[in-house]
């Protein structure tokens with residue numbers, strides 16, 4: 001029989017906040033400037049993927065110099081950060097805050113593990129910087145999702161074994177990372193994206209505290 005899990009690690013973009021819309025708008029503005037076709041479906045492939053990897057996906061076979069690559073990445077980030085300036089607590093996905101508070105009341109540890117280098121800005125802008133026990137971000141580890149490193153680092157910071165952690169993720173790369181780290185993946189989103197997770201919900205608001213407690217206490 002499996003023991004009770006001791007911690008839940010949350011991804012940020014697409015799980016706790018609706019910032020994926022801002023990522024989409026920033027990439028779209030950049031793609032239009034560069035004459036690269038880019039749709040909302042294309043944006044789904046960029047979920048949970050680091051900024052540099054996103055640009056490689058966007059460019060496909062198109063070759064650019066290292067300087068140009070860096071310049072495009074910086075420009076995308078400028079557009080994204082500009083949009084983050086509009087953020088308020090309204091950008092927290094429905095039910096997310098209540099879920100984390102409920103876990104904490106029951107003594108279950110919580111962390112944010114996001115590959116975004118803007119994690120702190122997003123948490124500050126939405127007013128939830130103090131909600132989590134641990135925050136790890138795009139600066140914490142070298143290998144990003146689907147490598148398990150970011151989740152393993154979060155578990156270490158929480159003082160919990162990887163096998164005692166559940167991970168809530170909206171990206172295929174993040175679900176793969178949780179599996180590679182021997183953690184219990186809970187997917188958010190459609191079957192095509194989150195189908196590899198052990199449990200799946202269409203949106204964060206569908207995970208009630210009761211359901212989550214059942215999952216981690218099985």
Ligand code: B16
Pocket residue numbers: 011012013014023046047048049050051054077113114115116117118119138171
């Ligand atoms: P930045 P997550 C990810 O956040 C996003 O899903 C992904 O689209 C983005 O490219 C990545 O962060 C890097 O973000 O450009 O701000 O460093 O899902 O891991 O919370």
Ligand code: MG
Pocket residue numbers: 011012013014015047048169170171174
């Ligand atoms: Mg995400």
